[in-house]
Amino acid sequence: SDDELKERVAKVKASLGERLYMPGHHYQKNEVIQFTDERGDSLQLARQAADQTEAAYIVFCGVHFMAETADILTTEKQRVFLPDHRAGCSMADMADLKQTERAWEKLSQWFGPTVLPLTYVNSTAAIKAFCGKRGGATLTSSNAGRMLEWAFEQKERILFLPDQHLGRNTAYELGIGLDEMAVWDPMKEELVHERPLEDIRIILWKGHCSVHEKFTTEQIKNVRSDERDRRIIVHPECTWDVVQQADESGSTKKIIDTIQAAPANSKWAVGTEMNLVNRLAEEHPHLSIHSLNPAMCPCLTMNRIDLAHLAWCLDHIAAGTPEPQHEIQVPKQVQTEALQALERMLAQA
Numbered sequence: 001s002d003d004e005l006k007e008r009v010a011k012v013k014a015s016l017g018e019r020l021y022m023p024g025h026h027y028q029k030n031e032v033i034q035f036t037d038e039r040g041d042s043l044q045l046a047r048q049a050a051d052q053t054e055a056a057y058i059v060f061c062g063v064h065f066m067a068e069t070a071d072i073l074t075t076e077k078q079r080v081f082l083p084d085h086r087a088g089c090s091m092a093d094m095a096d097l098k099q100t101e102r103a104w105e106k107l108s109q110w111f112g113p114t115v116l117p118l119t120y121v122n123s124t125a126a127i128k129a130f131c132g133k134r135g136g137a138t139l140t141s142s143n144a145g146r147m148l149e150w151a152f153e154q155k156e157r158i159l160f161l162p163d164q165h166l167g168r169n170t171a172y173e174l175g176i177g178l179d180e181m182a183v184w185d186p187m188k189e190e191l192v193h194e195r196p197l198e199d200i201r202i203i204l205w206k207g208h209c210s211v212h213e214k215f216t217t218e219q220i221k222n223v224r225s226d227e228r229d230r231r232i233i234v235h236p237e238c239t240w241d242v243v244q245q246a247d248e249s250g251s252t253k254k255i256i257d258t259i260q261a262a263p264a265n266s267k268w269a270v271g272t273e274m275n276l277v278n279r280l281a282e283e284h285p286h287l288s289i290h291s292l293n294p295a296m297c298p299c300l301t302m303n304r305i306d307l308a309h310l311a312w313c314l315d316h317i318a319a320g321t322p323e324p325q326h327e328i329q330v331p332k333q334v335q336t337e338a339l340q341a342l343e344r345m346l347a348q349a
C-alpha cells in the first residue's frame with residue numbers, strides 16, 4: 001500500500017541521513033517530490049549535485065540524462081542512482097552519437113571549421129562529450145540566450161542539439177531570421193534551408209520534446225475566445241508559432257517565478273508538463289491556473305519514477321546491495337569531455 005511504501009522511504013531516509021541526497025525535478029509526481037531534499041529545474045539540480053560533496057548516494061528523481069549529469073559533476077566516490085532505468089527522455093534519444101558524427105562530417109564539408117556545437121542539457125552524456133571535445137558547451141532553457149551569444153563570439157555558426165524548437169525560439173529572440181536557420185534531419189541525413197549555405201547562422205537538429213510539442217495554436221485560440229483575460233505562458237520547447245502567440249515564454253524557473261509573482265485572482269494557461277502545472281495550481285489557490293492543453297500532458301518517462309520504484313531502489317541501497325540496473329555510471333573518457341562542455345556553461349551563466 002501507499003502508506004507502507006511511504007514508511008519504507010521515510011525509514012531509509014532517516015537511517016542514511018546526510019549520506020543520502022535526493023534531488024527532484026519539478027516534473028516529478030507529488031508522491032515522489034514530497035521526499036526529495038531539493039526541487040529544481042535541470043540547471044539548479046546540476047548545480048546542487050555539484051555541491052553535494054558529503055552524500056555517498058545520490059538518488060536522482062528525474063530522467064536519465066539528469067542522473068548522468070549528476071554523475072559527471074560529483075566525485076568518483078559518490079554513486080548516482082536512477083530509481084527506474086527506463087526513465088529516459090525521448091528528446092535526448094533523438095540525437096545519438098553516430099548520427100551526430102555523420103552530421104558533423106557533412107557540416108564540416110559545407111561550412112569548414114566555422115561551426116560550434118552546442119547542446120541542450122536534455123541530451124546524453126555522449127552528446128555533451130561530443131560538444132565538449134570540439135570547444136562547445138551545454139545550455140539550459142534558462143541560459144540559452146546567453147550561451148548562444150557566447151557561441152557566436154567563438155564561431156560564425158552554431159550546430160544546436162537536440163531540440164529544434166528551443167534553438168529556433170532562442171535564436172529568433174536574438175534577432176536571427178527564420179531564413180538564416182537550417183534544420184538537419186538525422187533520419188534523412190539532409191539539411192533543409194532556404195537561403196544559400198553561406199547565409200546560414202544556426203543549424204537546428206530536428207529533435208523535439210513530445211510533451212511540449214503537443215501545445216498548439218488552436219489551443220491558444222480557444223483560450224483567447226473563451227476568456228480574454230487568461231494569460232498564456234509557455235516553455236520554449238514549444239513550437240515557434242505557439243511561443244509567438246503566447247503572452248510570455250520562458251524556462252521552468254521563469255514560469256514558476258512568474259506564477260509566484262502573479263497578482264491575486266489572475267488567470268493563467270500554462271504550456272508545460274502536467275505535474276508541474278497541477279502543483280502550481282495547488283500551491284497558488286488564489287490564482288486560476290490550468291494547462292494550456294485540456295487533454296493534459298504528463299512526461300511519461302518522468303512519471304516512471306513512482307513511490308514503488310523509489311522504495312525499491314532505496315531499500316537496496318540501505319541494505320548495502322544496490323541494484324546494478326539503478327546505478328548510473330558515465331564512462332571516464334565521456335565524463336571528462338562532457339565536463340568540459342558543462343563547465344563552459346557553468347562559467348558563463
Ligand code: CIZ
Pocket residue numbers: 040041042043122140141209235237251252
Ligand atoms: O523539459 C524538460 O525536461 C525541462 C524543461 C527541463 C528543465 O528543467 O530545464
Ligand code: SF4
Pocket residue numbers: 027063088089090091092122209210211212273299300301302
Ligand atoms: Fe524529455 Fe520532454 Fe520529458 Fe523533458 S518533458 S524529460 S524534454 S520528454
